[in-house]
Amino acid sequence: MLSLIGYILLCASLLAALVQVVSPTIGLLLDESKYYNKVRVFAYIQFVFMFCSYMALTFAFLSNDFSILYVANNSNTSLPLMYKIAAVWGGHEGSLMLWVLILNVWTMSVCILNKALSFKFLARVLVVLGAVSVGFLAFIVFTSNPFIELTPPPLQGRDLNPLLQDPGMMIHPPMLYMGYVGFCVAFAFSIAGLMAENLNSEWAEKVRPWVLSAWVFLTAGIGLGSWWAYNELGWGGWWFWDPVENASFMPWLVGTALIHSVIVTQKRNIFQNWTALLAIVAFSLSLLGTFLVRSGVLVSVHAFANDPERGIFILCFLSLTVGLSLLIFAIKAHKIKTKGGFDIFSRETLLLINNIFLLVAAFTVLLGTLYPLIIDALNLGKLSVGPPYFNIVLAPLILPLLLFMTIAISTAWKSDKPLLVFNRLKKIALIAVISGIAFPLYFYMPNEMVVFIATILSIWTILGPLDIVIKHITKNTSLLLRAVSVFFAHAGVGILMLGIVYSSYFSLQKELVMQTNEFVNIGPYKVQYKNVDLQKGPNYVSLMGNLDIFKNEVFITRLFPEKRIYKLQSKPMTEAAIHSTLFHDLYISLGEPLQRDRWGVRIYYKPFMSFLWIGILFMFVGGIISISTSVIEKRKIQNTS
């Protein structure tokens, strides 16, 4: 019964989406406003149906309705309530439901928040958003129905994949999807703007908060994913250059380029086509990410052949979207003329350089991700691209980017003199170089040049915007807020860079067999192994290690790394225990029991690990301040006019 209701609601939402596309399209073609001035209503109707359908699925999880195959595969009566809610998006079908629901949430937000848009423009935006929604809803209805029944219903479900039973995993996918799907709004605005042959600064002002929101969510989503990997996988790593991770990193890079080029369009009324193109690329990469993760090609190109319907559907949808939008771009872009000029040495140029670097970086990641798939599809052998590829290729692209970031924010729009900029920045450069050499030399004595370069550039990236904030403190609040948002976003990158470099170059690692009361020294810490005892969790049993941590012979804390065995799936899972301080992490995970009560233990000492999370948090905060500044400025303009 529940499954039928859910399915009907899903189909109803597909119908609503179809109407949302067809009706205004006819209206726009015939130039009859009565077909498109009510378009908001269809978006609301679609949202209501989709929301109810999603709730039906959630209710099935909460009520342990194992007559639905998807629920039986991904849940269990003993699964804690929190994870039952998260289990809705734990598998293929449910995660697509979440995708569409989030698309609907974005569409609704556009309808509600962009009151000032003309009916025609809004209609165009909603046609694009509706078309994307139609594509994904059709995909769910025809290939990935989450409401398929299972008869006879089993008494017990197979449980959620233990890897996903973690608080980080609760919020990571929705955040990431909010980011992915959020670029759809910028994409729709770009297509609508191209169709109207108008991408002026007013357009940019409207699209900017949407781009920023998507970017903020994507940043948070990627950050949470890394944090989850660090806590949950037990290998002390947080980024593996896994294709799934790359799939989220590529839109992030292009999205970062986009938030900068949209500023140029808003402020200077130039780069209009470029901004539209970046929005198209960002959304296409989001779709590509969805394709990579959801089609099965990553497991193997041949797994794609096992389930051809799904893979081919997304591939066709992807080609259609990219092809159509590029076609519109090709037809319309040259009709959009920009007037504003700028000198070679100006903030515009520097932002363009930053855009090119980010785009090239995204392209190299794309190449490294797709290369093994292409080679395999051509039957030229099986290979994988190792993580060092990405490090080798990206370091020379990202480090100059850090250099340009601070120069760009200290350079005037339109035209500036290199000598003036040099005078503005020389103090910061001096401090950055001195501290960037002295600090690593004093504490770590590194052999690698790149550590010094990265430290100098990170400090440069943090101090540059800080200086501007200090200069703006007495000025008006709007300018100050802008400076503060730039500070958080840019300093976040610097802090993140410090975290990445120090935690990877100077981390210590020990793998050893320990027995009761044995000591081991790592960095400034002394770790004493006590014992391993048995604990019971709601749906697992846990072997919990007890290890005491000392520093300078003083007891600091006791860590409890776990080895969990989930009853239903009988999968062992490592839960690392981490003693985290601002300047270093001590990370312990349990290996396996060896003879006579002895356990294999893995201990990492990771300096500056917290900087990584703080850096990401800073970028997130920077994005949020920037959104609120945009809103505040808009209010002011409305009030004065």
Next chain:
Amino acid sequence: MSPTQKKRFIFVVILVFSASIAAALVIYGLNQNLLYFYSPTQVMHGKVPSKMNFRLGGLVVPGSITKENDSMRIHFKLTDNNNEIQVSYKGLLPDLFREGQGIVTLGYMDDSNIFHADQVLAKHDENYMPPEVAELLADENKNKPIAIPK
């Protein structure tokens, strides 16, 4: 050249310059970091250049696991049901390493035909078979009954 042309020219130069640097980096990076996948049979037939890092996949032969006391070194054999290769690895094993499990290791062959692995990968799923291993078994065993040990 007019100022606009000059500007465009400079942008094109920047673009070409950065794209070629990126291309060079990509080629260099790929050359250094492509890891090929081989089966024990391919290794036995001498298809793998010596001293090269590669990925070796197969099933862990039951009863072949020996652990050295007190050090963390472990020895085991990998098979594709035709040939076996002795593997040596030091360190903690992933959660799902067990007899009969399909795994992928990363390392190199020494002169005495022992594979020195610096990484052992087994995914978090008891039904999981690394795709390369699954395909390899399907290929190698086309003509014989499949004997995947439990």
